[in-house]
Amino acid sequence: MARDFKVDFTCPITTGIFVSIAAGAAEEDFTAGKQEITPYWRVIRTDGSLNQKFPGGAEAQAARLREEGHRIQPAQGKKPPRVTDFKKSLQQL
Incomplete structure (x- = not known):
């Protein structure tokens, strides 16, 4: 993202906050029945590594990734x- 906007860096705290907001909103949509x-x-x-702070924690994230065919190494x-x-599986944005 920093490269796209020609800046030296982005704030990891702010980025984390907005990713968490997006994750929470997505789960609300899922609960409401949106496809x-x-x-x-x-x-x-x-x-x-997976994100413990996502809805349902790292285990819920792992379950969704497994459904998409990814292999998950257990927590150590x-x-x-x-x-x-x-x-x-990385995609260029």
């Missing part, structure tokens, strides 16, 4: 689960 929702569960960290100690070989 097409924002696929927030596809947002992972740069090392492939305090480290959250990670998507295996996620770089093969």
Whole structure:
């Protein structure tokens, strides 16, 4: 995003807040019966780890990713689960 707008960096706190808002809104839409929702569960960290703060936590995110055919490496100690070989599925925006 920083590169697209020709800035040096973006604020990770603000970005995290807005991603959480989008995830919460998507879950509300899903609960309301909407078929097409924002696929927030596809947002992972740069090392492939899942987000504990998403609705339902990392386990719910892992379940949705598994439904799409991704393999998930289980949590190890305090480290959250990670998507295996996620770089093969990256999309250019």
